[in-house]
Amino acid sequence: MRREKVDVLIVGGGAAGLAAAISATESGAKTVLLERDRSTGGVLNQCIHNGFGLHVFKEELTGPEFMERLWEELKEDVIRSNFTVLEIKPDTREVITLSEDGIIVFEPKALVMSTGARERPLNSLRIPGSRVAGIYTAGVAQKMVNIYNRLPGKKVLIVGSGDIGLIMARRLKIEGMDVVGVVEIMPEPGGLIRNVVQCLEDFNIPLWLSHTVIEIHGKERLSEVVIAKVDENRKPIAGTEKVIKVDTLVTSVGLIPQNELIENFVEMDPINRGPVVDDYMRTSVEWIFAAGNNVAIHDLVDFVYDEGKIAGMHAARYALGEKLPEVKYEFVRGKNVGVMLPQKFTGTQPFKMYIRPTKSLEKSVLKFSDKIIRKFNWRIRPSEMIDLVVKNFEGFDSKITVEVSNLD
Amino acid sequence: MTKKLTCISCPIGCELTVYVEGDDIKVEGNRCPRGFEYAKNEVTNPQRMLTISVKVENGVMDLVSTRTDRPIPKKMLEEAISYIKGLKVQAPIKRGDIIVKDLLNTGANLIATRTVLKK
Ligand SMILES: Cc1cc2nc3c(=O)[nH]c(=O)nc-3n(C[C@H](O)[C@H](O)[C@H](O)COP(=O)(O)OP(=O)(O)OC[C@H]3O[C@@H](n4cnc5c(N)ncnc54)[C@H](O)[C@@H]3O)c2cc1C
Ligand code: SF4
Numbered sequence: 045m046r047r048e049k050v051d052v053l054i055v056g057g058g059a060a061g062l063a064a065a066i067s068a069t070e071s072g073a074k075t076v077l078l079e080r081d082r083s084t085g086g087v088l089n090q091c092i093h094n095g096f097g098l099h100v101f102k103e104e105l106t107g108p109e110f111m112e113r114l115w116e117e118l119k120e121d122v123i124r125s126n127f128t129v130l131e132i133k134p135d136t137r138e139v140i141t142l143s144e145d146g147i148i149v150f151e152p153k154a155l156v157m158s159t160g161a162r163e164r165p166l167n168s169l170r171i172p173g174s175r176v177a178g179i180y181t182a183g184v185a186q187k188m189v190n191i192y193n194r195l196p197g198k199k200v201l202i203v204g205s206g207d208i209g210l211i212m213a214r215r216l217k218i219e220g221m222d223v224v225g226v227v228e229i230m231p232e233p234g235g236l237i238r239n240v241v242q243c244l245e246d247f248n249i250p251l252w253l254s255h256t257v258i259e260i261h262g263k264e265r266l267s268e269v270v271i272a273k274v275d276e277n278r279k280p281i282a283g284t285e286k287v288i289k290v291d292t293l294v295t296s297v298g299l300i301p302q303n304e305l306i307e308n309f310v311e312m313d314p315i316n317r318g319p320v321v322d323d324y325m326r327t328s329v330e331w332i333f334a335a336g337n338n339v340a341i342h343d344l345v346d347f348v349y350d351e352g353k354i355a356g357m358h359a360a361r362y363a364l365g366e367k368l369p370e371v372k373y374e375f376v377r378g379k380n381v382g383v384m385l386p387q388k389f390t391g392t393q394p395f396k397m398y399i400r401p402t403k404s405l406e407k408s409v410l411k412f413s414d415k416i417i418r419k420f421n422w423r424i425r426p427s428e429m430i431d432l433v434v435k436n437f438e439g440f441d442s443k444i445t446v447e448v449s450n451l452d
Numbered sequence: 453m454t455k456k457l458t459c460i461s462c463p464i465g466c467e468l469t470v471y472v473e474g475d476d477i478k479v480e481g482n483r484c485p486r487g488f489e490y491a492k493n494e495v496t497n498p499q500r501m502l503t504i505s506v507k508v509e510n511g512v513m514d515l516v517s518t519r520t521d522r523p524i525p526k527k528m529l530e531e532a533i534s535y536i537k538g539l540k541v542q543a544p545i546k547r548g549d550i551i552v553k554d555l556l557n558t559g560a561n562l563i564a565t566r567t568v569l570k571k
Binding site for chain 1: 464
């Protein structure tokens, strides 16, 4: 068993991990990035559509282009692929890893967690019927089509209208599958409106809102599903059932931040389902930083990139012996605030804050403890993260209630 | 003519209202000038960027992802897709390489969006 000492160890080589590696090496720290896959990039590898990098590179890039740009930005070779992190020991600050060279124990001074998210499987929806072949999560279908050049079937129904579901509807149609439609249990689409327009409307793919799959049929392979309209309580309405003959179901029912390695000893946010972080992307454990989809699900890779940069830079400063400022303020969720980060901050620097409202509002205001911070003259929705720069902390108590309310 | 549109030029997705009177086009609801451009195009000649993969021979991957380097007319999408699906290219391919020059006379090139090394 080999041991290795490093300043900054980064776990996960998606956009967040790569960005953290760029800033950690620029800050002069001895850095190693571990990626369990053959190659870094994470989900960027399989997202061949455009819509990446508008903020960071002022250009509209595809996922692989964004990824290769990050590779070029990373001047030093710090990446180790085919490396899986098995365990992090908080007391001894040891990180146990497995690779082709066997077990290696790293002893980092600081750690950046950037392990991304995984997809919720269909089983989590508890649909009655058999578990036949022909059911894929959108990410798996995306990997098959975009990387391995395989089509999952001939005729497909998509479950869930998040961005991944919408993008896959278009993608499978382009590749020649018969895409019968997208069912969405909520009364409005889960993904960005731009994706509803350019993925469904452009390709004449129907979207059934307030609909869900209630039964799955088939012997070995999927042969048909039953869909139905749902009421306000998301209960199927009797008499609205419709049988749809398909051999494939692609499900896009949400992402879950991946935090098994730290959730037992790091303070977690039950709504974000990721670690509680401050404006330095520090978790409750002094030497552990975090960034990206494991902290909370982000819409835009640009946000993930920014966070990764912050986490990497401060992890490096901490590892090189600098004392970082202490947390002074805490945000508390008020009305209409779902995903929110950071939850804490030091008040020593301006920082970016991200919020998802819990419901759509036509015209609204964002308040910090009753003080209006921003007005929205447009419709805000849970599917679109609000980002704002927080600059001024004067006059606030240490606990700040964040609230989004109707403008009346 | 009045038309409701959603701007797809960036993820914000502003809801636009377009007023067309002869050559005169007015747009409301856009938060930036790109929204105006989008709306104008959408009522005169709708355009879309196409992202699609192309088969690769002798590469470490079987596919290379590509995109048009500028949007092409929406009504050409179908023709472009079936044309591109018939193509095969030889590895190695560098990001930015032109796979098809002036795709179907649209003025747009089809370019590689990733690097695929030789097997
Ligand atoms: C289908 C889809 C479409 C999207 N479309 C857009 C878009 O159009 N525009 C846009 O801006 N954004 C888009 N996004 C969002 C954006 O791409 C992601 O939010 C971002 O890339 C996530 O980066 P990440 O580094 O947090 O996570 P990931 O990319 O998931 O990276 C995490 C990495 O960690 C590795 N890892 C996990 N656990 C371990 C372990 N124990 N040991 C070692 N390695 C580990 C994984 O293998 C993976 O490579 C999309 C996302 C998806 C899924
Ligand atoms: S108008 Fe500007 S801000 Fe609004 S969606 Fe279009 S590009 Fe984005």
